Amino acid sequence: MKFTQDPVLLQQAHRIVVKVGSSLVTNEGRGLDEGAIGHWCEQLAALVKQGREVIMVSSGAVAEGMKRLGWSVRPKEIHELQAAAAVGQMGLVQMYETKLRESHIGSAQVLLTHADLADRERYLNARSTLLTLLQLGVVPVINENDTVVNDEIKFGDNDTLGALVANLVEADVLIILTDQKGLFTADPRRDPAATFVHAARAGDPDLERMAGGAGSGIGKGGMITKILAAKRAAGSGASTLIAWGREPDVLLRLAKGEPIGTWLLAQTPKNQARKRWMADHLQMRGSVTVDDGAVLKLVDEGKSLLPIGMTAVEGDFSRGDVIAIRAPSGLEIARGLANYASAEARLLCRKPSSEFERLLGYVAETEMVHRTNLVLTKTAEG
Numbered sequence: 502m503k504f505t506q507d508p509v510l511l512q513q514a515h516r517i518v519v520k521v522g523s524s525l526v527t528n529e530g531r532g533l534d535e536g537a538i539g540h541w542c543e544q545l546a547a548l549v550k551q552g553r554e555v556i557m558v559s560s561g562a563v564a565e566g567m568k569r570l571g572w573s574v575r576p577k578e579i580h581e582l583q584a585a586a587a588v589g590q591m592g593l594v595q596m597y598e599t600k601l602r603e604s605h606i607g608s609a610q611v612l613l614t615h616a617d618l619a620d621r622e623r624y625l626n627a628r629s630t631l632l633t634l635l636q637l638g639v640v641p642v643i644n645e646n647d648t649v650v651n652d653e654i655k656f657g658d659n660d661t662l663g664a665l666v667a668n669l670v671e672a673d674v675l676i677i678l679t680d681q682k683g684l685f686t687a688d689p690r691r692d693p694a695a696t697f698v699h700a701a702r703a704g705d706p707d708l709e710r711m712a713g714g715a716g717s718g719i720g721k722g723g724m725i726t727k728i729l730a731a732k733r734a735a736g737s738g739a740s741t742l743i744a745w746g747r748e749p750d751v752l753l754r755l756a757k758g759e760p761i762g763t764w765l766l767a768q769t770p771k772n773q774a775r776k777r778w779m780a781d782h783l784q785m786r787g788s789v790t791v792d793d794g795a796v797l798k799l800v801d802e803g804k805s806l807l808p809i810g811m812t813a814v815e816g817d818f819s820r821g822d823v824i825a826i827r828a829p830s831g832l833e834i835a836r837g838l839a840n841y842a843s844a845e846a847r848l849l850c851r852k853p854s855s856e857f858e859r860l861l862g863y864v865a866e867t868e869m870v871h872r873t874n875l876v877l878t879k880t881a882e883g
Contacts (some may be wrong), residue, residue, distance in 0.1 A: 511742065512758045514673035516554045516635070518739075519545070520663030521678045521731075525746040526561030526593070531593055532568045533561065537747065539600045541678075544752040545640055547603030547882045551756070552714060554635040556670065558643045558663040559597065565589035586647035597642045607639040612646035618665050621821030625838060628669050629866070635670070660726040662789035664733035664741075671771055671873075674732045676755070677727050679747030682765030686711050701737035703765040731765035738771030740764060779823060779836045779876040787816020787843050788825035788833075791871065796828050799835055799876060805868040806837065807855075826870065835877050837870035 511517075521541065528534040541557075563582060566589030567575065576582055578737040594610045599609040611631065617623045622735050634641050644664050660677060667675040687695040701708055708731075724743075731741035744751055755761055761815070791799070795810025806826060818824055820844050826835040841849060846869060848860045848876030853865040 511674055511676075514756075516556075516670060517548065517674050517676060517851060518556045518558060518661060518663055518670070518672045519678065519752065520558040521560065521565050521746055522659070522680065523560035524680050525678060526559055527564040530564045530567070533565050533596050535596065537593065538596050539603070541746075541752070542600035542606075543604055544750065545568045546601060547753055548756060549640065550604055551639055553756075556631065556635070556643060556666060556672070557597065558659055559593065559668055560594050560644070560659045562586045562644055562647060565592050565763070583648045585809045590609045590644065593644070594642060595615035601640055601693070609634050609639050609641050611641045611643045612644060612664065613666075614646045614649065614667070615662075617646075618669060618776070619652040620768075621819055624669070625821040625840070631666075631670050650850070653730065660730040661733065664730035664739075667734040667739040668737040670738055672734075672739045673771060675739050676752065677730065678751065679724075679725065679739060679742045680742075680746065682745045683718045684708070684711060684728070684765075685741050698763050699760065700764040702768060703741060703767050704732040707775070708765070712749070717777045728765070735765070735767035735769070736774065738767050738769050738774035740767045771802060776876045784823070785816075785818075785825055785836070786820035787814065787839075788827055789814050789846060790827045790831075791834075793829060796834060799804050799826065799875070803872060805872040805877065806835075806870040807854070807867070808841075808846070808869050809851060809853050811846070811850045811869060814843055814846045816843060820865070822852065826875075833878050835870075835875055837849045837875035840866040840869055840871065 502585060512599045519541070519827050524530070525537060526534060528537070545557060563575070563585045566585030566587065569588050569592065570585060571729040572585070576585065594867060598608045613627060617627055630643055643662070643666055645659060663675055663677060666672070682697070684698040684701070686698060689695040698711070708728045709725060726745050734741050741757065741765055742762050744755070751761060765775075789806070789811045790813040791806065791810045792812055795806060798804040798810065799819045812829070818839055820839060823836055824837050825833045826837065828834050839846065845861055849857065849869070852860065854864070857864045
């Protein structure tokens with residue numbers, strides 16, 4: 502491990518996803534820890550007031566629901582786990598809303614399932630909602646929608662959810678707050694020779710071995726899920742920081758550059774990761790042809806693609822699909838995520854945004870492809 506911590510990384514981070522585990526949120530299952538949640542919310546509010554965008558991914562609904570229902574043993578039946586989550590979610594979101602409001606910051610509850618992020622259209626809808634909330638200075642509080650999932654509710658799933666959210670909003674950094682100081686080369690409770698890992702490359706196979714592997718006692722819902730989450734987050738260029746959630750002012754100290762916890766560093770910068778994914782996307786289902794004015798806006802000015810600049814639509818694609826954008830000559834100049842399906846796009850060709858509602862009955866976006874979801878292809882860059 503020849504990596505060193507990069508305290509500047511979080512100092513420069515603009516969009517941050519913070520994930521906190523249920524053992525911290527519920528004080529080891531004894532009920533919502535009002536003091537701890539309040540402290541994290543104060544720090545989230547301070548980061549927002551610094552001009553940063555922050556999202557909280559919080560566990561704890563099932564544990565809080567068990568307490569409210571008077572259950573001392575975690576149930577095994579899926580419908581009982583879902584019931585506990587439904588009951589606990591009421592208290593969890595109320596606590597975050599109250600504590601963030603005390604710091605004069607708005608909050609929003611967002612419940613997601615993995616299916617929401619696997620479906621193209623739902624993925625884009627979730628992304629648009631979260632980005633709008635962030636632009637409004639609101640802190641989204643996200644949890645898995647445990648009341649409707651079909652799979653067994655597994656401990657550690659919210660580590661994965663945190664990484665998926667980081668991918669979804671193209672976060673700069675994912676911070677995982679846990680009940681451990683960070684990653685060690687072995688379980689320090691069993692191996693006195695274990696040493697602390699200050700920094701490593703996200704996705705390094707050695708990390709999974711250090712965490713005990715998926716089949717070990719250490720790995721079940723423990724550090725292994727965080728290692729795998731960091732690997733997933735790195736796919737979109739986000740580095741991950743694992744730190745002790747009860748470290749005083751942990752988020753603010755990290756934001757100032759103080760070396761705390763374990764950094765798992767993404768090797769591909771965020772913009773390059775997204776550009777590579779779109780440029781290499783092979784399953785494009787369609788394309789749009791644009792006029793010379795739109796080419797100028799896209800290539801020279803870095804603007805979004807507006808329907809008024811489109812002259813033709815080819816193929817059969819859905820909202821959220823990657824489509825090609827072609828110049829009048831037929832040359833592909835860019836690729837991006839479509840905000841409208843092909844049938845709708847055909848109706849919007851050469852039309853201003855003021856006509857969208859009349860033509861479609863609604864307005865999803867004013868752009869066909871937003872500039873944040875668009876990348877110029879190699880042919881356009883010469």
